[in-house]
Amino acid sequence: MTLRQPLHHPDPTICGCDSAPGLVPVDQAIARALELAPRLHGVDLLPTGAATGRVLAQDIAAPVPLPLFDNAAMDGYALCLDDLSGPGPWVLPVAGQTRAGDRPGVIRRGQAQRILTGAPVPDGADAVIAQEQVMRSGGAISIATAPRPGQHIRRCGEEIAIGARLLAAGRTIGAREAAALAAAGLRDVPVTRRLRVAILCSGSELVTPGASLAPGQIWDSNHAMLAAALDRAWIARIALPACADDVDALCAAVDKAATQADIVITTGGVSTGDEDHMARVIARLGGRIAVMKLAMKPGKPLSVGLLGRALWLGLPGNPVAAYVTWHVVGQILAGRMAGLTTTGPVKTLAALAAPVRHKPGRCEYRPAHILGHDARGVLQVACMDGAGAQQIAQLARADALVMIPSEAEQMACGDLVEVLPLHGMILSG
Numbered sequence: 001m002t003l004r005q006p007l008h009h010p011d012p013t014i015c016g017c018d019s020a021p022g023l024v025p026v027d028q029a030i031a032r033a034l035e036l037a038p039r040l041h042g043v044d045l046l047p048t049g050a051a052t053g054r055v056l057a058q059d060i061a062a063p064v065p066l067p068l069f070d071n072a073a074m075d076g077y078a079l080c081l082d083d084l085s086g087p088g089p090w091v092l093p094v095a096g097q098t099r100a101g102d103r104p105g106v107i108r109r110g111q112a113q114r115i116l117t118g119a120p121v122p123d124g125a126d127a128v129i130a131q132e133q134v135m136r137s138g139g140a141i142s143i144a145t146a147p148r149p150g151q152h153i154r155r156c157g158e159e160i161a162i163g164a165r166l167l168a169a170g171r172t173i174g175a176r177e178a179a180a181l182a183a184a185g186l187r188d189v190p191v192t193r194r195l196r197v198a199i200l201c202s203g204s205e206l207v208t209p210g211a212s213l214a215p216g217q218i219w220d221s222n223h224a225m226l227a228a229a230l231d232r233a234w235i236a237r238i239a240l241p242a243c244a245d246d247v248d249a250l251c252a253a254v255d256k257a258a259t260q261a262d263i264v265i266t267t268g269g270v271s272t273g274d275e276d277h278m279a280r281v282i283a284r285l286g287g288r289i290a291v292m293k294l295a296m297k298p299g300k301p302l303s304v305g306l307l308g309r310a311l312w313l314g315l316p317g318n319p320v321a322a323y324v325t326w327h328v329v330g331q332i333l334a335g336r337m338a339g340l341t342t343t344g345p346v347k348t349l350a351a352l353a354a355p356v357r358h359k360p361g362r363c364e365y366r367p368a369h370i371l372g373h374d375a376r377g378v379l380q381v382a383c384m385d386g387a388g389a390q391q392i393a394q395l396a397r398a399d400a401l402v403m404i405p406s407e408a409e410q411m412a413c414g415d416l417v418e419v420l421p422l423h424g425m426i427l428s429g
């Protein structure tokens with residue numbers, strides 16, 4: 001069966017010795033794939049405590065103002081500024097007190113009232129003076145400097161007015177979001193249903209780690225990599241057994257995966273070898289392929305298509321290529337499908353600590369070490385030697401990926417490059 005035409009024709013203007021006509025720049029490939037990627041429908045209403053890590057499905061309007069009522073920001077005394085007329089210091093008798101949790105009281109003219117942080121400001125008071133700012137003697141306080149109107153009063157609704165947007169759709173629920181929802185009294189939160197992602201590694205050489213190998217076989221590392229990368233609360237993983245390089249077996253496995261999942265991620269079989277069957281499989285199943293062959297290294301054979309209602313993400317088999325393509329492209333697609341507004345790898349800039357040579361034509365993601373900041377506060381990064389698309393142990397030791405632009409031939413020590421940190425580094429200078 002012949003392969004269907006790609007949805008868009010490749011950009012013929014890409015040039016360079018590494019770019020056969022048809023290599024699609026990474027940004028373009030992502031844009032094409034996003035056009036294809038179906039958005040998730042379906043919302044789960046969950047108690048906030050069970051929604052950690054899930055994606056907020058809709059904007060949340062504040063059902064109440066925040067703060068809920070005028071309250072004291074300091075331990076001190078509530079007073080009425082009209083009582084501080086004429087030259088100071090002023091002496092006011094202290095009558096009564098309001099603590100956090102008390103019902104709001106009333107202040108009598110000519111008196112101060114003891115008040116504690118978080119307590120409702122008594123009716124008629126228009127400032128709170130901190131206890132450090134007064135002299136207390138017996139039942140009275142002496143005030144040397146008059147507070148300004150509203151001092152140390154947190155006004156009702158000054159942070160969020162009733163009905164204003166408390167949280168925007170597309171955020172994941174983390175500690176800060178959970179706190180904001182709880183502060184507004186919300187117990188349940190609407191989140192997008194989980195994105196179902198199937199992992200299907202292909203390769204007749206693959207054996208599950210822990211099992212013994214026959215000569216020529218290797219342990220499957222892509223499955224473990226993807227299982228870890230997809231370990232997010234907004235994803236439901238569907239782990240499928242590795243499939244041999246056999247078109248019929250692959251067709252059956254991919255077809256089944258596409259009926260169960262929103263995204264089917266395969267690894268391997270997307271290059272040009274005799275046993276690279278994935279494009280044939282997608283075509284035989286009636287799928288559409290939108291992206292094949294990217295101007296990136298590693299990851300040139302990355303392919304994206306649509307299979308029924310499922311997005312197909314065909315990652316290359318080489319373990320580093322599989323990881324890099326997931327990190328640079330795949331996670332953006334998955335995140336957008338799940339409704340995330342901010343998705344994709346964290347990026348920053350850093351200066352190269354050593355010169356780099358590069359063959360133009362494909363942008364290249366090289367594993368690198370982050371060395372820290374120099375005396376001027378500029379982050380320094382060093383590409384690792386000899387990092388090939390197969391060298392997964394090298395990648396595991398890296399702190400970051402450095403992106404060498406497609407057109408670069410030579411980059412000098414000190415040149416700024418885009419850096420994708422791979423773990424929580426402290427990046428501020």
Ligand SMILES: Nc1nc2c(c(=O)[nH]1)N[C@H]1C(S)=C(S)[C@@H](COP(=O)(O)OP(=O)(O)OC[C@H]3O[C@@H](n4cnc5c(N)ncnc54)[C@H](O)[C@@H]3O)O[C@H]1N2
Nearest residue numbers: 201203220221222268269270271272276300316317318321
């Ligand atoms: N003649 C050409 N050969 C190759 C090209 C090319 O353009 N012309 N591209 C190379 C590039 S770039 C890549 S990347 C690989 C990708 O090929 P496939 O996606 O078809 O992957 P496989 O051939 O199935 O496997 C490649 C490599 O990775 C190992 N592998 C596969 N799956 C796993 C796994 N789950 N765990 C661990 N290792 C895995 C596999 O044994 C191979 O060594 O093609 C180049 N060739």
Ligand code: MOO
Nearest residue numbers: 298299300321389
């Ligand atoms: O570009 Mo391939 O993806 O190097 O291994």
